[in-house]
């Protein structure tokens with residue numbers, strides 16, 4: 684049974700931008716929604732040209748871009764800086780600015796203030812935050828401020844310590860029911876979509892069926908309305924732990940490593956730069972230059 688979502692926050696997308704209602708229409712049509720993370724302009728441009736619907740400037744930036752051990756340390760200023768780079772390059776996909784840990788938990792006012800900064804300073808189209816419970820009220824406050832907000836339940840990395848580590852969630856009947864209720868509560872509060880992370884496929888499928896708004900899965904099987912993967916994970920660019928739900932579509936780190944090693948070797952042997960990488964000067968100008976420097980001028 685699906686409960687009715689609240690009217691999504693009004694959006695005024697730029698021409699050519701995906702509009703929020705189109706996501707709900709995709710769900711109704713059964714068209715899968717493609718979401719990927721990006722943290723800089725070149726990645727955003729590639730994702731845009733590949734035709735993805737959603738780009739998440741995720742707080743995974745803390746780990747894959749900034750070298751932290753978890754997502755917790757990244758600040759709102761850092762997330763805004765990265766989001767600005769992405770929004771300069773992403774013309775068609777909707778850009779979601781992830782609110783990092785500590786920027787929305789204290790109060791609804793704090794959450795709305797952080798969301799406004801992400802939109803105004805980062806240029807994000809919408810925001811995302813993790814959790815349910817008290818966070819449902821944060822989602823409602825942000826949506827009531829006319830900012831689109833995406834929910835995120837299941838494995839919520841910002842609270843991994845409380846969850847007992849980076850573990851799959853919703854694996855008992857009680858836990859699955861809590862997750863189901865949380866997703867419905869986020870929808871009722873005004874979330875335009877909900878990420879389901881590290882959740883049994885059967886549970887994710889039932890949640891997706893119950894919700895009128897789209898679900899975006901990561902480690903949640905194929906029954907969600909869309910999928911998201913982290914850029915560095917799916918391209919083989921992250922040296923840390925890779926969860927089992929990641930499919931690596933490329934091994935870019937290896938290719939980059941080979942290229943840098945070849946560059947280093949060619950610099951050392953003098954094989955690089957070649958004539959074709961070099962600017963010239965006419966013989967006359969060079970002769971005059973030589974005269975000037977030999978005269979000490």
Ligand code: KIV
Nearest residue numbers: 720741742743878911
């Ligand atoms: O921060 C992030 O990249 C995320 C995705 C894993 C959904 O939240």
